[in-house]
Amino acid sequence: MPDSVSVRTCPLCEATCGLEVTVEDDRVTRIQGDADDVFSAGFICPKGGSLAALHDDPDRLRVPLVKQSDGTFAEATWDEAFAVIERRLPPIQAEHGRDSVAAYLGNPSAHNLSQMLYGRVLLKALGTKNITSASTVDQYPKQLASGLMFGTAVSVPIPDLDRTDHLLILGANPLASNGSLMTAPNVRGRLRAIQERGGKVVVVDPRRTRTAQVADEHVFIRPGTDSLLLFAMVHVLFAESLVAPGAQVDGLLDGLDELRELAAGFPPAEVAAACGIPADVIERMARELAAAQAAAVYGRIGTTTTTFGTTASWLVDVLNVLTGNLDRPGGAMFTTPATGGPNLTGEPGRGRGVAPGRFSSRVRGLPEVFGELPAAVLAEEIQTPGEGRVRALITMAGNPIVSTPNSSRLAAAFDELEFMVSVDIYLNETTRHADVILPVPSPLERPHYDVALYSFAIRDVANYSPPLFDPPAGMPHEWETLLRLVGVVTGQGADASVPAIDAFVAGEAVRRAIGATGSVIADRSVDEILAALAPRVGPERLLDLLLRTGPYGDGFGAGDAPGTLSLAALEAEPHGIDLGALKPRLPEVLRTPTGRIDLTPPLLVGDVERLHVRLEEWTVERADPDRPLRLVGRRDLRSNNSWMHNLTPLVKGKERCTVWVHPDDADRLELVDGGSARVTARTGAIELPVQVTADVMPGVVSIPHGWGHDLPGMAMQVAAAHAGVNSNILADDQELEPLSGTAILNGIAVALEPVRVPAAVAG
Secondary structure, three states: OOOEEEEEEOOOOOOOOEEEEEEEOOEEEEEEEOOOOOOOOOOOOHHHHOHHHHHHOOOOOOOOEEEOOOOOEEEOOHHHHHHHHHHHHHHHHHHHOHHHEEEEEOHHHHHOHHHHHHHHHHHHHHOOOOEEEOHHHHOHHHHHHHHHHHOOOOOOOEEOOOOOOEEEEEOOOHHHHOOOOOEOOOHHHHHHHHHHOOOEEEEEOOEOOHHHHHOOEEEOOOOOOHHHHHHHHHHHHHHOOOOOOOHHHOOOEEOHHHHHHHHOOOOHHHHHHHHOOOHHHHHHHHHHHHHOOOEEEEEOHHHHOOOOHHHHHHHHHHHHHHOOOEOOOOOEEOOOOOOOOHHHOOOOOOOOOOOOOOOEOOOOOOEOEOOEOOHHHHHHHHHOOOOOOOOEEEEEOOOHHHHOOOHHHHHHHHOOOOEEEEEOOOOOOOHHHOOEEEOOOOHHHOOEOOOOHHHHEOEEEEOOEOOOOOOOOOOOOHHHHHHHHHHHHOOOOOOOOHHHHHHHHHHHHHHHHHHOOOOOOOOOOHHHHHHHHOOOOHHHHHHHHHHHOOOOEOHHHOOOOOOOEOHHHHHOOOOOEEEEEOOOOOOOOOOOOOOOEEOOOHHHHOOHHHHHHHHHHHHHHHOOOOOOEEEEOOOOOOOOOOOOOOOHHHHOOOOOOOEEEOHHHHHHHOOOOOOEEEEEEOOEEEEEEEEEOOOEOOOEEEOOOOOOOOOOOOOOHHHHHOOOOOHHHOOOOOOEOOOOOOEOOOOEEEEEEEOOOOHHHHO
């Protein structure tokens, strides 16, 4: 059989790169960048090239596994696996209530069309308040801050990379992550373009990252103190009369005077010692930002996973507003995703806004954010007796044992569950605790469209990829598995008609689309629209509906339709459709109750006093020669959290799970490059190799996340051979950012000591 070449979008990270996949005799023989992709133009990273290894991985599950009485797993048919679920899960709900079953959604869910569209159907059917996800571990501070300012969780301003002249990056390493809440393939090339047109790239980070190495300027900062730097820059803008929000926000700003008063308490001279940046550098950074023709401020995981993550995220966009760079070309702009979204419905400029805390966790009373509770409460909700105790768990594409704080405690808690179901492709650190594991097709065996990620893209694009292969014999599509679980938890049984449930889901989606304010199909009937969507079923039917009723859609032939987009149109353009550069969206993008931008949300203003207290504490600590070392994370271009370490192309080469230590600290602690160190925090200790480097600032150590693949009961041979250690053993589930409940993963106080090799062993 001759080679066949197909193109598709890579589903492994936020960059959404186009791939050209060559298949011979039903096997992938080559993957390279798609030079004709409208967004990535041929760019590819090592993760994209590993799709074949993932698809062919012998450890990837292809049939369900059911735990036996002796704790081992045995293969089962799909009917046998669902019979176990039906026998054990509904009785727990019936006896202890719907909140007795919790759910955890992992990072890959955001890259998965079936999970995005049908995972929420399952969560609604469960009816539990105990829902959590990987987003509560690292992302929600940014979305909460943006929601409080602009009105929704997806009202997040995105740096207009291709037109900016000055980019200030805090706590982000997009050359390794390929963007985060900033979907952007080939970030290196885009940053180089900024420099070639005479612009400047500045990186603020406790570590000299890959991104910092190519920047025009790198500024070291003490972990967790980003809010102090940002507030001091706001102070300079007011003090030197550099505040100029611009005509695009005239009449839309609330809280400018209150913001001035708040910033007055953070002059550069007073925060300099705490954050480790000289006052004159802070002042210069503020002036350069204000003077730039077009500028954008961008902060990510290094700022959000700290004790002031939401405050830092707020101040990032405060700077964008005050310098006149919000919603203008080259600044920080809002996307117009092809599938629409909450910020494209309702009365323009007005909405319900964001109000966290509609309910709270049972044990600590921590508030929900966007309908989810912090992942860090999962262990205590399982282990604490009483009404409402979590007794069963469903995980979907998640590995919380590795990716959430105090991992050792969570592993012990999972052993106390009465029942657990995992929808996953691996028998890993988390799923080894499950009673039933339901596998899903590989990324090459399912359709793909980035519903979530295109909402945060630096350019409006749309690209659909059909499945390249059929799933293994007997394996249902992922959406069918999720709907079969819906049948179980809604009392219809494991043998309920999946097509009937899917038809109901589609009908409800059409009803919502018809009833949306300003809908282009407001005068149409549900049956008419469903007939127009036929014969599509599953996620393709729902995607077609979203596209055709979205801001570029054909409106099912409506005379006032905004465009011609549909799933059929995307199928005819396999390299994608370019919908244009980001467009000004104010005021219609706003969904705050006032229809205006809230520069001083009460929730954030109320936390400023805590920042003043910590400023004093940090200043004192800075002067203490015996101050603790502070731990920060690290991302590698070849790594994607925990779930891709079983792929030889990504783990080969030098060991990457090491602790980075500055030479001054290494000398003081008697640590040697290549030796071993014991790293200790309140929750536990780990041992790993030492890497002495000036790429971290003195007083800071760095360990990558997502490792620790040496636990018993796993079936991931490659990962076990490159196990590394789990840095989240050091993260504290009792220390959370109070506004969002996000885990504090950066700035953790740790102690290091050398691991001495016994003389007999050394000999």
